[in-house]
Amino acid sequence: MTATIPEFPALKEARGKLVAKQDELGSIFAEAGPDLDLSKVKSIPGAADTKAVAEHIRSLNDECTDLAKDVDDLAAVHKAAESSAGRGTRGGGVEPGAGQTGIPGAETTKSLGEMFTESDAFKTKGRSADLDMELKTLLSRSAGWAPETTRGPRVVDFATPAPQILDLIPTTPTSQAAVKYMEETTYTNAAAERAEGGPYAEAALALTERTSVVQSIGVWLPVTDEQLEDEPRVRAYIDNRLPFMVRQRLGSQVLVGNGTDPNLRGILNVAGIQTQAKGTDPVPDAVYKAMTKVRVTGQALPNAFVAHPNDWQDVRLLRTADGIYIWGSPSEVGPERIWGLQVVQEAALTENTGLVGDFANYSELAVRRGVEVQVTNAHADFFVNGKQAIRASLRAALVIYRPAAFATVTGI
Known part of the structure; x- marks a missing residue:
């Protein structure tokens, strides 16, 4: 079963900012009306014409896009933490505070999610936190299984002009x-008119x-x-x-x-x-x-x-x-x-x-x-x-x- 962990502050803050920007953008479109007449929008400070209004709308839309990405990233971290916490308590006979063997009073083995959410890096950096634990040899391309790569059939010709x-x-x-x-x-061409009995002009x-x-x-x-x-x-x-x-x-x-x-x-x-x-x-x-x-x-x-x-x-x-x-x-x-x-x-x-x-x-x-x-x-x-x-x-x-x-x- 997956444990429930309250949303951490960074995620809540990001969601709040996103909602605020969405509301701001929605109010502008409401002012413009169904025909999107930007000249009706008066709530944007310093917007002297429709071009400025359009630029402000584009700016707000970009901000919403960036905030939505932040929310997605933070939500993924939160979900991973919940899943890890659930795996740490799975198995049914171990009481809170019990050790890995289920014997009361034994040393507690924390799950990966608990170690992650309780680390100083997570508390101070939110979604960009690092895992506060010692890692052994990392399985990677340099110390693991090198991927197989097959060359494709395409040959890129040298850049040279074709005769037209x-x-x-x-x-x-x-x-x-x-x-x-x-x-x-x-x-x-010596062709010319001639009188009766007169000579013809000679061509060459x-x-x-x-x-x-x-x-x-x-x-x-x-x-x-x-x-x-x-x-x-x-x-x-x-x-x-x-x-x-x-x-x-x-x-x-x-x-x-x-x-x-x-x-x-x-x-x-x-x-x-x-x-x-x-x-x-x-x-x-x-x-x-x-x-x-x-x-x-x-x-x-x-x-x-x-x-x-x-x-x-x-x-x-x-x-x-x-x-x-x-x-x-x-x-x-x-x-x-x-x-x-x-x-x-x-x-x-x-x-x-x-x-x-x-x-x-x-x-x-x-x-x-x-x-x-x-x-x-x-x-x-x-x-x-x-x-x-x-x-x-x-x-x-x-x-x-x-x-x-x-x-x-x-x-x-």
Whole structure:
């Protein structure tokens, strides 16, 4: 049977404080009425407006929360003390004052609850009291049974950007080592009205052969036989990460490759693309001017704007003079578009430079061989040392059919 122990002063005091704060909060809501009109509340000293009333309500609610936690903690201590006292008197034949054997006059053995509630620490500190008794070796992780821990299957990838630009460029297969095509480099339209019997105006056309060489991009990784045999997830992990590395490098080459063999020539290094300096213009104005150049000079329809994430951040945070966010409130995702164009955030792009272009019609990624993953132990001394070489690679050419269909925006 559980013994009944009166509530100790700290618990009573905490309960009283909690009730008082609850009553105070209740009276404020009563003043506000069922429609919660805070302007009706007049009982809060120094509250000049509804904002101050609301802050006072939040403060009272926080106090009630803290006091309720205190009450719960103190009540748990009180309940533990009652349970311990009940265990100390259980067994039915021992009279008060009797010893552990039940013989009157023998030394009394106190229960854990009695020792706790009668200790000086409990009387002076309330719920934060320490047990006033001598403890033997504590059973803990360092001197007891160490817990078993199993590692989960998740692998947290290294923080590295995924290529986004590749999603904009159409991909086609090729069976050649280079992509050759003809570009119309002279176009003279002499069409005009003529009088009866008069001569026709002579037009002029000229074509130039262009070539984009297929280049190889690849990477390899040495792995021991034991690693592949003992952990079944290793092969899948490598099959995922090595192709990712190849595509990540391809994305960078598509944008900023210098064209020196064996590099691709990235869009920013293609001769003939246009440029629009930001100057004193806001970024949206400079982007629109670049779009106009693509339309007028390039005679193309721009379908995307590529920007470094730090540069797009500046656009996303643009505000009016009175502080209103132009690209949407912070509580909203906001449109990933500018002047109707899709915005692609590409970390491989040079910061402070944007790119507008008609990617759909005038760019192409000609793939000679897609990403392949191959394994061999015929490398150096790998066979005798139980190692394997895993390689991922692809072969592709980037073709920009009309350079003027693209324009950079500099100085963002």
